[in-house]
Amino acid sequence: MFNYEARAGHLRAALRKTRADAFITSFLPHVRYLTGYSGSNGLCIVTDSSLTLLTDFRYQEQIEAEVPLASKHIVKGDLFAAAVKEKLLSYFGSVAFEEGYLPVGSFQLLKEKLPQVRLVPSSGIVESLTAVKEGSEIALIKKAAEITERVFEKVLGIVKPGISENDIAAEIGYLHRKFGAEKDSFDTIVASGTRGSLPHGAASSKKIQKGEMVTLDFGCVYQGYCSDLTRTVAVGTPSSEVKKIYQIVLDAQRSAIHAAHSGLPAKKLDAVARSLIEKKGFGKFFGHGLGHGIGLQVHESPRLFAKSKHLLCAGNVVTIEPGIYLPGKFGVRIEDDVVIHNGACEVITSSPKELIVV
Ligand code: ZN
Ligand code: ZN
Numbered sequence: 001m002f003n004y005e006a007r008a009g010h011l012r013a014a015l016r017k018t019r020a021d022a023f024i025t026s027f028l029p030h031v032r033y034l035t036g037y038s039g040s041n042g043l044c045i046v047t048d049s050s051l052t053l054l055t056d057f058r059y060q061e062q063i064e065a066e067v068p069l070a071s072k073h074i075v076k077g078d079l080f081a082a083a084v085k086e087k088l089l090s091y092f093g094s095v096a097f098e099e100g101y102l103p104v105g106s107f108q109l110l111k112e113k114l115p116q117v118r119l120v121p122s123s124g125i126v127e128s129l130t131a132v133k134e135g136s137e138i139a140l141i142k143k144a145a146e147i148t149e150r151v152f153e154k155v156l157g158i159v160k161p162g163i164s165e166n167d168i169a170a171e172i173g174y175l176h177r178k179f180g181a182e183k184d185s186f187d188t189i190v191a192s193g194t195r196g197s198l199p200h201g202a203a204s205s206k207k208i209q210k211g212e213m214v215t216l217d218f219g220c221v222y223q224g225y226c227s228d229l230t231r232t233v234a235v236g237t238p239s240s241e242v243k244k245i246y247q248i249v250l251d252a253q254r255s256a257i258h259a260a261h262s263g264l265p266a267k268k269l270d271a272v273a274r275s276l277i278e279k280k281g282f283g284k285f286f287g288h289g290l291g292h293g294i295g296l297q298v299h300e301s302p303r304l305f306a307k308s309k310h311l312l313c314a315g316n317v318v319t320i321e322p323g324i325y326l327p328g329k330f331g332v333r334i335e336d337d338v339v340i341h342n343g344a345c346e347v348i349t350s351s352p353k354e355l356i357v358v
Helices: 004-018 028-035 057-066 079-085 104-113 125-130 135-158 165-178 193-197 240-259 266-279
Strands: 022-025 043-047 051-055 071-074 094-098 118-122 189-192 213-218 220-222 229-234 291-293 300-304 317-320 323-326 330-333 336-340 345-347
Touching: 004 022, 004 028, 004 043, 004 125, 022 028, 028 043, 028 051, 028 125, 043 079, 051 057, 051 079, 057 071, 079 104, 094 104, 094 125, 104 118, 125 300, 135 165, 135 213, 135 220, 135 229, 135 317, 135 336, 165 189, 165 213, 189 193, 193 213, 193 323, 193 330, 213 330, 229 240, 229 330, 240 266, 240 317, 240 323, 240 330, 240 336, 266 300, 300 317
Parallel strands: 022 094, 051 071, 094 118
Antiparallel strands: 022 043, 043 051, 189 213, 213 229, 291 300, 291 317, 317 336, 323 330, 336 345
């Protein structure tokens, strides 16, 4: 289903640039991307001519089904220690590791047990591969998005005065699974009233009250791939201030979607939404980046923000999620998932985004 051959080929090309003989990672989303293994304990080693996965006996059956290409080693104890013991790394002059993800203890172990091997810090190698999705990956993200849309439609029916944020979050988790997802892709955010000014306000025991805005930010995982959707709805008639802010965020979000296409620097896309919000005088209340890549992880490359160096390209799947957060008052964020194509982008979350009053 996925092209592991091509992924290994791309990784090898990148590895050559680091001049290392091998690449090692135990960061599970990357191990999964490179081998297909979806368990909780794995180590992957890539060289110019080999692709190796180490895990423990609990996953013996699972890897037979999941891992088509890599050679598989079932080992005991710490995976790095086992890689050393099985002499999987001993003969290399240098081994590249992911500086953002290799545990310090594992680094120390490699350094101590393999004094002859040069350990080369690297960053962004797998990230640059996962940022450009294969067709089959995009299909799974679309499916995850579809499930999340269905959940939104359903959950709108229970957003009313008296229900707690936690109850809404629980319902979202339940419906995700019921509609075929594996789980939520992150802890559901339900931020109502003044809590709406917390961009990442995890659901709490607070009860929804009439006249409040409620930000719902949630997503699911379908066959490993994530969706991520935000809608902000009004409970009872919204004030004119709420309507004004909502419209600014919606205009900013729509203009960014309109502008998104391959070849555009990510920072320019961020600027499309940001400048619109700034012009209305609310720039300082939009404190986060415009969006982020989604895939096996809910936050991954490319990141869309003011200092991003990424150039959008066909196959990127990103969120577009401007927001305005007024401390002590309320917040509004609107988020969709889009696929970048040559020339334009395709919005894959189609939940309504005109201000919904429940
Ligand atoms: Zn989100
Ligand atoms: Zn997001």
